[in-house]
Amino acid sequence: MAHELSTKSTLMDASLAGPLGVVVLKEGREKTLKLGHPWIFSKGIERFSGVNGQLVEVFSYKREHLGIGYVNTKSNIRLRMLGFLETQRENLLERLIKNSIKKRENLQINSNALRLVNGENDGLCGLIVDLYDRTAVVQFGTLGMELLKDEVVQALKNSLDIKAIYEKSTSISRKEEGLLPQKGWLTEEKSEQPIEIFEHDVRFLVDVVHGQKTGFFLDQREMRFYLRSYVKDKKVLNLCAYSGGFSLHALKAKALKVVSVDISGEACRQMQENTDLNGLENHEIIESDVFSFLQNTTEMFDVVIVDPPAFIKSKKDTSKGVRAYRELNRMALRRVQPGGVLMTSSCSYNLEESLFDTILLEASLMEKREVKLVQRHLMAPDHLKNIAFREGEYLKTVVLLC
């Protein structure tokens, strides 16, 4: 029976062969693709013929054409799709990129810095594109997307009025894909650093080459806007402040005083420059580890923001990371005046929302503080979310009335 099936499959595959490689899925494995989830794991593949990383046409076991994707035989995520049930190869990347950009136009984001392509969520698996005024910063996270680099660059040039494209492919996922980190300009023209951007009425200088992430934490933009409603005449503490995103919005919204803490000297220098650029005062910038800062201060604040780096980088770090989140939030809670606000985030992909809630509950019980949840938030809206793809969720923010 098995032999019959495989002979039949080979004959049918020959008729499927076009200029692209071919993937045939195991029986029933097309269901998740049809729901919009773009990945197939190694166990879901019946047959693959083609070149590793290059484009393939994807067929169900019953030979229904499901779309186009690419395979990496080194990765457990064996197949990633491009687009949603897209079967036309011609101009595929340009069509998908233009579509992503168009979707953002309707969001009316009050900034010239935004995410234009959000990887799997936009049907462009392995590709991130962030725009800073007229400079695009791109990240290629997979072998398949790496091989499409020239096409992506051309598609971006055709779709946007941009001056330069900078590649910052430094994500850890590249290692799993058998790729080394890669950085550099992909256009002849380079943008002078830093680049000035605006968010609402606040100006920021962003160094896309030397800064963290693609230069700025775009994913927290709407939380920075939201914070403004809480801070008038209030004392604000911003823990893990980077280049002062939350701090500057708070000062613009007439906070009495902001204290910002970050371990990075470079981030603190950038924060001071951004403060000066906006002509803002009453900003105390402290270069320190947040844990030691919190151990040594007794000052109380009306609003405290906690936005640390990912403490749980992989599943094996979970218990250590949970302890770090609990401890940091406990220490932060001690600094919140009764009736004040704690805005706390986790950008650990491996920390589920419900576990984050539990951590916050434990921290509040340990501190004997009764807290109420006022708001929840995921990523900023330009980080469009494919609901079928839970793996795309990493950032979560909770606002607590303390």
Ligand SMILES: C[S@@+](CC[C@H](N)C(=O)[O-])C[C@H]1O[C@@H](n2cnc3c(N)ncnc32)[C@H](O)[C@@H]1O
């Ligand atoms: C997620 S970013 C914060 C982004 C910021 N909220 C914004 O809106 O731009 C995390 C920041 O934490 C800083 N950081 C990392 N470990 C730290 C530590 N132990 N103490 C203080 N800051 C730390 C990093 O330098 C980085 O700037």
